[in-house]
Amino acid sequence: MPRKLAWLLARGEIRQFLKGVYVDVRVPDSPRLRADALRLVVPSDAVVCGRAAAWLHGIDTTALGPEELMQAQWTRQVTDDVVEVDGIRVTRPAATALALAMQLPRPFALSAVDALLRSGRADRWALRAASAAYEGRPGYRQGQDILRYADRRAASPAESWLRLRLVDAGFGRPELQVPVDGPTRTYRLDLGYPDRPVDGRRLGLEYDSDQWHSSTKQQLRDETRRTELDALGWHILPVRQTDLWGSYPALELAVGAFLCQEPRLPRRW
Missing domain, CATH: 3.40.960.10 (VSR Endonuclease)
Known part of the structure; x- marks a missing residue:
């Protein structure tokens, strides 16, 4: 199979869409395709989180970090901040934005939160109010700075x-x-x-x-x-x-x- 994949990649017939997941080059990116790709590598009882959650919510990889290829991130910790997207359990956009604001390097933390705000899936004032529950966690201070500067009007990372x-x-x-x-x-x-x-x-x-x-x-x-x-x-x-x-x-x-x-x-x- 690895030799077959390498051959198909070299011929330009498939592309690596997600780490460990390949797709026909004729299939366009879509929310459904992202969910289908994650379904192949994420356990059925897990919750997609982090950069992968933002990606599933429709955010482009450029806003989420220097790595062009997305890698599945998931957890089995059960929280109330979970929603289903095309049958995949994923952290809600607001919880995803707060996590990325605290965890990503500063420039990508800001571009990720800006993108989520621009998508309409998160609200800046609601994020700032909800962030109080994260006080004391690693990255909290950075997260507060990012939320202070975040703006949905940013048109690109x-x-x-x-x-x-x-x-x-x-x-x-x-x-x-x-x-x-x-x-x-x-x-x-x-x-x-x-x-x-x-x-x-x-x-x-x-x-x-x-x-x-x-x-x-x-x-x-x-x-x-x-x-x-x-x-x-x-x-x-x-x-x-x-x-x-x-x-x-x-x-x-x-x-x-x-x-x-x-x-x-x-x-x-």
Whole structure:
């Protein structure tokens, strides 16, 4: 069987969907497929928890950690915070969000909670109220920080990570999905500081993913857009993946230079 799997993988006929579970490449991802995959590797009397629970609730793996391949996580501890999803017992979205806020590395803890809030499966104020029951547990302090910064308006994990970098550097919480009215259209910025103008100009930040901002056509479009925003009084700072995860604090220094504020360094992650 391992040789057959390797042969099918090499031919591009199957893909590994979950650790230990493979699926035909023609089958699209779906909540039902995720439940079917977990059903093959999770004991029938167990409860799916952790990252796998968030994945089953529909959250993309990018928001949950650096590992691209999901691994089943489950427990046999019985609690009241359990619900069934396509016949699989799983921790409720709120309990899942609180656990991840305390357990995951900080950037992924924030992107996971942001994603669960954006999905509509969890409510920020309800999470903060429910988190009181977790006081004294490992990770409680981190969880409180994550819930303080969590925001359902984050449109991608990268926007969550960028927001955390700005907060950690001492610049304060930026506004999300900032509207900028132009003469013929309304622009929307990923993040910005609309209430902190410097010499009549405001700072906006946008995450440029490799998928949507790499081709010559895409880069020309971005340049045109930023020239138009510059005319409206906005200085736009584009942020790439290397800026978020690189070792040099160029992002903090660039933001600090515009805001005339010394960033808090070294970086926390």
